[in-house]
Amino acid sequence: MIFVSPQLLLEYREAPLALHAGKKINDVQLRALLSGIAAFVSVAKVVYPEKRIDLCRDKEDNMLLECCMAAGADYLITGDKDLLSLGKLPFPLTIMTPRMFVNG
Numbered sequence: 001m002i003f004v005s006p007q008l009l010l011e012y013r014e015a016p017l018a019l020h021a022g023k024k025i026n027d028v029q030l031r032a033l034l035s036g037i038a039a040f041v042s043v044a045k046v047v048y049p050e051k052r053i054d055l056c057r058d059k060e061d062n063m064l065l066e067c068c069m070a071a072g073a074d075y076l077i078t079g080d081k082d083l084l085s086l087g088k089l090p091f092p093l094t095i096m097t098p099r100m101f102v103n104g
Helices: 006-021 027-042 059-071 098-103
Strands: 075-077 094-096
Touching (some): 006 059
């Protein structure tokens, strides 16, 4: 199961638009990115984190941990080095790269 939070949904909306506004992606890439995000989100379950977490060096990454905790997620799949370098968490969660997840 894939989980998202309202804060993540906002990020999924704003990040592609910022990339496009900054000329980092073109119109075709923007449409493809938005289409991919829409497909991803259409199968996700929305959770509403009630507890704030302050564990990550990059404070903006804490919203991912909050979502995982609220969802009772087993895994967080990411390439983010700040998240991957976290030690023991106050709740059960395995953080791994996509390659690690696929290769088991």
